[in-house]
Amino acid sequence: MAISRRSFLKGSSLAAASSLVAPALLGNPFVRKAFADTIGDRYFLSVFLDGGNDGFNTVLPVDDGGATLRTAYDAARTTGSSGINIGPAALAGTLIGTDPGSGAQLALHPALTGFKQLYDAGKLAVIQGCGYPRPNLSHESSRLAWETGTPPGQSAGTGWLGRYLAANYTGNDIPAICLRWGLGGEFRQTATSVLATGRLRYLNFPYDPAFWDDIERKRQAFHALYTGAQSTGLPIADYIGASGIATLLATESYAGLHDLYESDRPEFNQAYEDLDERLGYNLREAAKVIHGIASGVPNVHARLLDVATGGYDTHSDQGSTTPDGHHWGLLAEVGNSLKLFYDDCVDMGVGDKVVIMVWSEFGRRVPQNDGGTDHGTQYPVFVLGGAVQGGVYGNHPNINESALSDDGNTVYSQAAADPFRSTDMRDVYGTILKHWLGMAHGTILGSVLALDAGDPAERWTQENFDMGFLA
Amino acid sequence: MGDVNSILTEAEARHLMRRAGFGASPKELAKLAKRGLTRGQLVDGLLKFKTKPLKVGKKDGLDDVYDRWLELMLKTKTPLLEKLVLFWHDHFATANAKVQNTRRMAQQNALLRTMAKGDFGQFLKRINKDPAVMEFLDTLRNNAKTPNENYARELMELFSLGVVDEAGQPNYAQEDIVQIARAFSGWRLDDDGNAVFRESRHDFNADHPERGPKVIFKSHGMFGAEGVDLAGSGEGAQEIDAVIDAILRHRDSAGRSTVGRRITRHLFDYFAWDSPSTALVDELLDASGFATTWNIGALVKTILVHDAFYETAVPVHLGGTKKSVKWPVDFVVGTLRLLRVAPKRRKWLGLAIPDRDSLRGYLDDMGQRLFDPPSVFGWDWEAAWISSATLLARCGFVRDVAAARAKGKQGFHPEKLVPLTLQTPDDIIDAASNVLGIRDQLSPSDREVLQDYLTDGGAVATLDLTDAEVRNRKLHGLFALLMESPAYQLH
Numbered sequence: 001m002a003i004s005r006r007s008f009l010k011g012s013s014l015a016a017a018s019s020l021v022a023p024a025l026l027g028n029p030f031v032r033k034a035f036a037d038t039i040g041d042r043y044f045l046s047v048f049l050d051g052g053n054d055g056f057n058t059v060l061p062v063d064d065g066g067a068t069l070r071t072a073y074d075a076a077r078t079t080g081s082s083g084i085n086i087g088p089a090a091l092a093g094t095l096i097g098t099d100p101g102s103g104a105q106l107a108l109h110p111a112l113t114g115f116k117q118l119y120d121a122g123k124l125a126v127i128q129g130c131g132y133p134r135p136n137l138s139h140e141s142s143r144l145a146w147e148t149g150t151p152p153g154q155s156a157g158t159g160w161l162g163r164y165l166a167a168n169y170t171g172n173d174i175p176a177i178c179l180r181w182g183l184g185g186e187f188r189q190t191a192t193s194v195l196a197t198g199r200l201r202y203l204n205f206p207y208d209p210a211f212w213d214d215i216e217r218k219r220q221a222f223h224a225l226y227t228g229a230q231s232t233g234l235p236i237a238d239y240i241g242a243s244g245i246a247t248l249l250a251t252e253s254y255a256g257l258h259d260l261y262e263s264d265r266p267e268f269n270q271a272y273e274d275l276d277e278r279l280g281y282n283l284r285e286a287a288k289v290i291h292g293i294a295s296g297v298p299n300v301h302a303r304l305l306d307v308a309t310g311g312y313d314t315h316s317d318q319g320s321t322t323p324d325g326h327h328w329g330l331l332a333e334v335g336n337s338l339k340l341f342y343d344d345c346v347d348m349g350v351g352d353k354v355v356i357m358v359w360s361e362f363g364r365r366v367p368q369n370d371g372g373t374d375h376g377t378q379y380p381v382f383v384l385g386g387a388v389q390g391g392v393y394g395n396h397p398n399i400n401e402s403a404l405s406d407d408g409n410t411v412y413s414q415a416a417a418d419p420f421r422s423t424d425m426r427d428v429y430g431t432i433l434k435h436w437l438g439m440a441h442g443t444i445l446g447s448v449l450a451l452d453a454g455d456p457a458e459r460w461t462q463e464n465f466d467m468g469f470l471a
Numbered sequence: 472m473g474d475v476n477s478i479l480t481e482a483e484a485r486h487l488m489r490r491a492g493f494g495a496s497p498k499e500l501a502k503l504a505k506r507g508l509t510r511g512q513l514v515d516g517l518l519k520f521k522t523k524p525l526k527v528g529k530k531d532g533l534d535d536v537y538d539r540w541l542e543l544m545l546k547t548k549t550p551l552l553e554k555l556v557l558f559w560h561d562h563f564a565t566a567n568a569k570v571q572n573t574r575r576m577a578q579q580n581a582l583l584r585t586m587a588k589g590d591f592g593q594f595l596k597r598i599n600k601d602p603a604v605m606e607f608l609d610t611l612r613n614n615a616k617t618p619n620e621n622y623a624r625e626l627m628e629l630f631s632l633g634v635v636d637e638a639g640q641p642n643y644a645q646e647d648i649v650q651i652a653r654a655f656s657g658w659r660l661d662d663d664g665n666a667v668f669r670e671s672r673h674d675f676n677a678d679h680p681e682r683g684p685k686v687i688f689k690s691h692g693m694f695g696a697e698g699v700d701l702a703g704s705g706e707g708a709q710e711i712d713a714v715i716d717a718i719l720r721h722r723d724s725a726g727r728s729t730v731g732r733r734i735t736r737h738l739f740d741y742f743a744w745d746s747p748s749t750a751l752v753d754e755l756l757d758a759s760g761f762a763t764t765w766n767i768g769a770l771v772k773t774i775l776v777h778d779a780f781y782e783t784a785v786p787v788h789l790g791g792t793k794k795s796v797k798w799p800v801d802f803v804v805g806t807l808r809l810l811r812v813a814p815k816r817r818k819w820l821g822l823a824i825p826d827r828d829s830l831r832g833y834l835d836d837m838g839q840r841l842f843d844p845p846s847v848f849g850w851d852w853e854a855a856w857i858s859s860a861t862l863l864a865r866c867g868f869v870r871d872v873a874a875a876r877a878k879g880k881q882g883f884h885p886e887k888l889v890p891l892t893l894q895t896p897d898d899i900i901d902a903a904s905n906v907l908g909i910r911d912q913l914s915p916s917d918r919e920v921l922q923d924y925l926t927d928g929g930a931v932a933t934l935d936l937t938d939a940e941v942r943n944r945k946l947h948g949l950f951a952l953l954m955e956s957p958a959y960q961l962h
Contacts, residue, residue, distance in 0.1 A: 138628055140628075141634060182838060182861075198860060205866065206863065208947065218924070222955060224923075225955075232788070240961070369619055372619075375624075407646075
């Protein structure tokens with residue numbers, strides 16, 4: 001059945017549509033769920049930088065502007081043998097806009113040339129100072145805060161996109177896929193199935209090749225065993241049951257996307273090989289899914305995607321200043337891989353349909369330790385894509401020594417008059433949900449993101465879901 | 472209601488061997504039943520083990536050491552030791568991805584073995600100075616001038632206290648991390664790879680009067696506003712032990728031993744089920760005396776003889792609610808042991824079928840690479856073990872085991888596990904599921920599905936297992952379905 005899900009839905013009622021497709025296809029839950037989509041023909045990709053990216057060496061002040069950002073940066077980050085200070089001369093090729101709060105000239109890290117090109121094309125939003133109140137410095141706790149969209153101690157258990165999925169999908173649907181060997185926490189929920197695989201080509205169901213004529217019987221039995229497990233009433237058994245069914249059906253549709261991409265898109269396929277970066281290879285898997293959906297492959301419609309890459313926990317030997325340094329390499333990987341992925345999307349005709357958010361569990365300490373940085377708080381999030389309104393959003397955090405907390409971290413602030421006012425992560429999420437994922441403002445507040453109680457200067461008590469980076 | 476003196480039923484013995492080991496064959500279980508053992512007697516037997524380190528050859532890489540550990544798990548007669556070493560490997564998670572040193576990883580494995588059922592306080596003190604941990608959590612980069620907080624944080628958050636207590640109250644503050652990092656500054660490795668204290672890199676109060684004395688747990692841990700002065704017994708090398716002593720004396724907001732409760736909860740999660748009540752944790756902690764003796768073996772025994780542990784044995788279809796997802800290593804090792812399949816050791820440790828992966832490769836795909844946990848948090852347990860990718864990896868391993876038709880010990884030979892005189896689908900399903908230890912876990916509808924499979928939807932009434940073609944097709948297929956079944960993913 002090579003009929004495109006989109007083409008038969010377009011402009012036709014359910015009754016009309018049913019005459020076009022075989023009963024077996026309409027009976028498939030994947031197809032039924034198409035009618036509940038709010039994401040429409042768009043895609044959303046989450047890119048997680050695991051370990052805590054050093055934001056202060058990712059988006060840097062080149063001068064002081066109306067404040068003392070550069071002076072403070074130079075005081076905290078040393079030059080010399082184990083220094084991680086990046087001087088203005090090294091930043092000349094990656095200048096971006098100015099800091100809204102202080103007016104200081106900003107630059108991307110010199111390794112981020114890929115991002116610089118996207119910025120110049122107006123496709124990259126740099127959202128500074130992102131965080132949440134009372135930040136936690138534990139990897140686990142802070143990642144959970146970002147994944148769930150709730151500050152530590154108020155954890156919702158489910159992911160922020162998980163609650164979006166739960167509001168829009170049910171049963172054996174597969175609206176999301178993680179292109180890694182485990183579930184991305186932002187998708188966590190128990191209402192619908194999320195696929196996870198590091199490599200799509202491994203999504204074949206492993207049957208014993210010795211008895212081909214017994215395979216249909218085995219498939220039926222597997223399907224029946226896992227269907228039975230879906231309604232035991234024990235959550236873990238039900239979860240395994242649902243996962244098994246979704247997995248079996250996915251093997252019958254997703255695994256072929258690998259070959260399809262390789263044969264349809266040899267040039268881009270090779271470009272990822274030439275780039276030879278972990279993140280690039282992971283993004284290529286995301287590109288295969290998008291190509292599959294864009295080509296109308298039946299039963300493939302995971303439009304929410306997730307990839308991750310690690311190595312950001314740079315306590316020592318951070319290496320920010322030379323191309324052979326560790327952090328330099330990480331940022332080059334991010335910029336170059338995402339630029340290639342964006343070009344791939346444009347070439348597939350979906351450049352304006354894909355929005356990508358790049359995040360981490362926290363930034364890092366303002367003062368460096370020996371040759372690295374300890375865990376920190378606010379940091380810049382990147383949002384990119386053809387539909388993104390590029391530019392600098394949010395303020396650079398105040399890194400003056402006197403403004404730091406006792407442990408050397410920047411302080412979260414929501415005070416309206418503060419030129420260093422932080423960007424709450426939930427304003428970023430809300431803007432994406434409202435302006436990209438088609439969720440109504442009130443529904444977001446009612447079912448996905450909850451305002452904090454408390455002091456409006458120190459808590460997120462007033463939402464802004466119209467940050468402007470998505471129209 | 473039972474206790475340490477209750478005679479084990481067959482179902483209880485099977486369950487105990489499954490959770491405290493890698494499962495037991497019907498024959499082993501019959502032998503155990505004949506002896507009429509109590510819970511306490513069997514657990515004492517399981518806890519009776521001597522430890523020796525894994526053999527490491529001079530030229531061995533980490534994969535060789537990994538293979539030796541897998542081989543040991545496949546053959547061991549003291550499986551509870553291996554289950555405990557796995558637990559501590561997850562608890563004190565250290566990854567060779569950063570350590571990059573086979574000898575140090577093997578040395579840590581030896582420490583986990585030595586201390587597996589020993590004194591938890593001593594265990595922590597030795598972990599402090601374990602070379603792999605010192606590298607992994609940056610103790611080697613911690614010095615007076617620029618203290619590195621990595622180890623201090625993870626020691627409290629993961630190895631001992633936890634961020635918050637049972638009531639959700641914080642156990643410590645960021646300031647405590649800073650102070651403990653100062654106390655641990657100056658530890659390095661000598662040329663033989665042993666921990667050694669370098670005074671010149673240590674944060675002495677006399678050298679840095681502006682930083683003041685190292686005091687931890689001010690207004691935390693029931694130490695009052697003054698907290699604990701780490702230099703109480705002198706500044707220098709002894710501070711590294713003084714920190715552990717203070718952590719062990721830490722009391723939570725209910726006035727109970729913070730470490731005692733947390734380790735009890737964690738071990739219960741591992742051996743029994745997720746999220747026991749605080750009341751149950753306290754009952755186990757008190758009964759074991761763990762918070763005063765720190766004797767891990769006594770705590771493990773207390774858990775394994777308690778009724779709450781045996782609740783896990785109740786099948787889901789009979790209303791059982793306390794189920795855990797098998798760890799990948801449990802799935803692989805347990806399956807090969809129960810099916811009596813010995814992997815071959817030629818290029819690597821793998822199944823006897825051409826062009827297939829090593830056991831390590833299967834485990835990678837299932838989401839568990841020993842000696843390389845994903846982070847200092849160890850592995851995510853329970854539902855996190857199951858995703859589309861890992862479920863397929865489990866099914867792939869099952870497919871390859873069932874297809875390993877080689878002669879001899881390296882092949883899968885169901886004809887040696889199931890009497891060939893059996894003819895009815897019901898009897899065959901009973902026998903095969905009994906080999907895998909899940910006969911009682913199959914629901915009536917599971918059995919119907921499997922009968923349907925064996926009879927091709929009712930086309931035949933009986934099977935002739937003496938016919939090699941029938942065996943190869945349906946008996947191999949039945950075993951594969953049983954191993955793929957939801958029931959077999961749980962224990």
